[in-house]
Amino acid sequence: MHERMVRPPALRPGSTIKIIAPSSMMTTIAGLSSAVRFIQKSGFRVSLSKSMTKESTTRFLTAGDRVRKTELENAFRSDEVDGIMVLQGGAGSIDMLSKIDYDVVRDNPKVFVGYSDITLLQLAFLRKAHMISFQGPMLVDLTDSDSTTREYNWSMLLNMVSTGNAMKLKTPSESNWSRTVVEGKARGVLQGGNLSVYALVANTSYMPDPDGSVLFFEDVNVEPWMVDNLLSSLVLKGIIQKANGLFFGEFPNYALSEALGPHGAASYLSKNLFVEDYIKATLNGAISDTLTNKVPGKPSFIEFSCCHGSYITPLPLGAYVELDADERSVQMLESAVD
Numbered sequence: 001m002h003e004r005m006v007r008p009p010a011l012r013p014g015s016t017i018k019i020i021a022p023s024s025m026m027t028t029i030a031g032l033s034s035a036v037r038f039i040q041k042s043g044f045r046v047s048l049s050k051s052m053t054k055e056s057t058t059r060f061l062t063a064g065d066r067v068r069k070t071e072l073e074n075a076f077r078s079d080e081v082d083g084i085m086v087l088q089g090g091a092g093s094i095d096m097l098s099k100i101d102y103d104v105v106r107d108n109p110k111v112f113v114g115y116s117d118i119t120l121l122q123l124a125f126l127r128k129a130h131m132i133s134f135q136g137p138m139l140v141d142l143t144d145s146d147s148t149t150r151e152y153n154w155s156m157l158l159n160m161v162s163t164g165n166a167m168k169l170k171t172p173s174e175s176n177w178s179r180t181v182v183e184g185k186a187r188g189v190l191q192g193g194n195l196s197v198y199a200l201v202a203n204t205s206y207m208p209d210p211d212g213s214v215l216f217f218e219d220v221n222v223e224p225w226m227v228d229n230l231l232s233s234l235v236l237k238g239i240i241q242k243a244n245g246l247f248f249g250e251f252p253n254y255a256l257s258e259a260l261g262p263h264g265a266a267s268y269l270s271k272n273l274f275v276e277d278y279i280k281a282t283l284n285g286a287i288s289d290t291l292t293n294k295v296p297g298k299p300s301f302i303e304f305s306c307c308h309g310s311y312i313t314p315l316p317l318g319a320y321v322e323l324d325a326d327e328r329s330v331q332m333l334e335s336a337v338d
Contacts, residue, residue, distance in 0.1 A: 005189075005318040006131040008083075008109040010337040011162045013043040015082035018075045019139050020049045021062040023117045024090020031143030038142050042154065047080075052087055061092040068092075069099045072121075076108040083161070088140040089116025094197070096121070097206050102128035111161045111337065113314075114138050115307040116220070119193030123201060126191070126318045127208040132336050134161060135193055135307055136314035146310070153312040160314050164335040169313050170328065171305040178247075178328040179284075181291045184299035186245025186323045187333070190316060192216040194307070199230045203237050211242040214323045214330070216315065218249025220308040224279065227251065228286035235294050245299040245323040246291065247330065250309040251283055299325035 106129035316336035
């Protein structure tokens with residue numbers, strides 16, 4: 001039987017959600033007030049960290065290492081805070097890993113939500129404090145003007161962290177269809193997150209033991225050769241071999257879309273010559289090669305809607321799950337909250 005993780009208390013109506021900013025600063029705060037109101041309308045109180053609108057004097061972060069560490073630890077310590085949501089990802093969490101008092105996290109477990117660069121904190125929480133956390137929408141995602149995706153993302157997260165339901169997680173029909181790579185089922189503790197930052201701490205004291213796990217990875221603005229190299233490095237380190245099964249999220253390339261722009265010849269050629277489809281197919285080919293040739297035989301599927309995709313299906317890092325590659329689903333086998 002797997003080791004029982006520390007489960008945070010479930011969020012309830014009236015709970016206070018603290019917004020912290022442990023990674024990059026935002027160049028604009030437009031839309032954040034509407035995101036805060038959206039959370040409040042769903043029955044929660046919201047408390048904002050002071051560093052949200054600040055910038056480090058020497059770097060691209062919201063604040064210096066000491067300020068960010070203190071805000072994170074105080075959020076866990078405070079009896080007035082019930083859950084913690086991150087402002088956005090970016091970069092910078094890695095500098096906090098050696099500074100955090102993980103006893104504070106373990107002794108004061110709380111729903112903690114984020115993804116992307118925040119994967120680094122969540123891996124460390126799992127390794128050092130044995131606490132379940134959630135890859136799910138951040139405050140910046142709730143500024144989305146598309147009410148359909150915003151409602152889906154928020155309602156799915158609340159179902160997981162408020163009701164304590166052991167949910168079956170699948171890509172919504174409105175999104176892209178996921179695809180099976182290797183058929184079969186696998187059980188294990190759910191681990192993983194953003195591929196680029198996971199690789200940064202692979203086989204360090206801040207990464208949980210992947211032995212017998214169900215691993216998942218996703219990323220953004222990465223080219224196929226980068227994904228191929230990152231996965232190959234994890235194979236060389238023996239990490240993927242230890243997993244019972246794997247699945248992969250979407251790998252959107254917003255940088256390409258922004259470079260081409262919505263109009264003009266470059267955008268037209270990209271869409272009509274299927275440049276984006278080619279990049280996606282090449283990237284999926286690199287993933288499939290890892291799963292069928294380099295480390296064959298592990299149940300796996302790709303293109304699960306989470307994290308950097310429009311539809312952010314939440315994932316409970318540290319919970320015991322069953323992956324069904326044929327159905328392209330992840331069934332929670334236990335509640336992620338108390």
